Amino acid sequence: MSDALINGVAGASGGIIAQLITYPLQTVNTRQQTERDLSKSKSISRDGTLKQMRQVVKQEGWGRLYGGLAPSLVGTAASQGVYYYFYQIFRDRAELVSLARQRKGIGDGSLGMLQSLVVASLAGSVNVLLTNPIWVIVTRMQTFKKSKEAIQKHDLPTVSNDLQNVTTEPSHYGMLDVIRELYSEAGLVGLWKGVIPTLIMVSNPAIQFMLYETMLKKLKKKRASNMKGAEGLTAVEIFLLGAVAKLGATVATYPLLVVKSRLQAKQGVHIDKRHHYQGTWDAITKMIRYEGLFQFYNGMGTKIVQSVFAAAFLFVIKEELVRMSRFLLTRTNSSRLEPPRP
Template identity: 35%
Template structure:
């Protein structure tokens, strides 16, 4: 079994740990991102208001709505990303990649991951932002949500938002390039600790999310069921940007950014720390099981 697979399995495990620890922040960010009308009495004012209203109407469980699909999604996303990233690195076959090579590896890994996992994140966004406060509404499971999407718009609905998601491949490209460059500089002076990986994850994700956040907002909205109102229906990435700025101002592109940055930084920090710790354990386990020859990662 290849080193790429070992890193992929460790990445999937790290993703599960990080998503479980930070999921309420995902809920807060998602609900603020997709909110278009702030004048409605039910509208969320800020992150704390989201927490208060969600708990009041849906209970604590409301903050974890869609966690099952998110855990499946993050494990598959990280498995794919780490597999293709490490595989591309092995093809480049350099101990120290240049910035362009690192960005190329990130682009290949990111594009492959988006195309494979987009349906999962569309389902998760639908579940996570579903209004369950009305009497006739109830939380839907992952499979019920998928069935509802197929019934309403066919299988094409699973690929809503795929174009902005592909544009957002820039996010992990920036993240992993910053991560690799800082890691290489530290590694020249001393061995990296788990806390180093935690901090590297935070710094690299802060850079990536701050730059790409407006696209994240557009992607989230395009993954929702599109409104019949022409002013609220986005036909493309540029159309999404245009309508958000027109009806909500520039600030509309940054809704939920504070909770998103906190969530992204913590998720990335826990992910990098857990993945780095799990690599050796995964390699040893696969060696013991006889599916991998003994060698050092």
């Protein structure tokens, strides 16, 4: 099994587990980002995340905290698998280039911060282009709201207050409903709503992995004298490295995440034109003009908590799975090479 495949499978597995743990926070955060009513937005900012979660449970039921979970798990597995697979491929090639440069007397043969950033950006771009349709579906399902009456009477439609939209929504809203809705709005292109800010947001995991790899490299060098490189790092240390790396990346790129969510969420035909967006630049200019810069950071506290914990759990689980896989493969290969006993 190749190193790229090991990292891809480990990344997908870690991503799924981290997603299950932090998903309710993600749902609340998506709703915070897509709220266009300024009075409600300020109220959301005053309320704590836990209070907002309780309100969702009280008004819509526990299930709404996990709205879109199925496609989100598929998206997480696909995104993490694709990302780590291509990240390892691009990194291996970059390391070969660095070693070739070292033989010519240039550099020390290791990847620098800029090279790590380029590798992460390339892997992130491939990931975005392949998995964006899944995340459009997830955003639609997370921001769908239904009233108590719809929960109590499953066979009756209800009027959704989602995004100030006065159109009638069914009480059930699944993946097929979202796909049909997106296709009726913009055809197949609708599945790539928000792809431009998402591509720009490739800088988020790029910054995250650049910070993580840099801190990991420094820690390895510091402990090289009395420990065996990465094997000497504990799960707690990897957790903290992942958390710090994700925190820095999230703070730097959060405004783009808000724009992406606004573009991917449903925009009803009767919605105020001030909140109806034709594209990325239109969304940015209208948000600045009608809502202010504050809206670009709405819900950032929730996102930081969710992202930091998800990323930290992901790094711990991924590193442990990679380590275990390599250990098992080494033992298997060693047993094959052993001469038969007489």
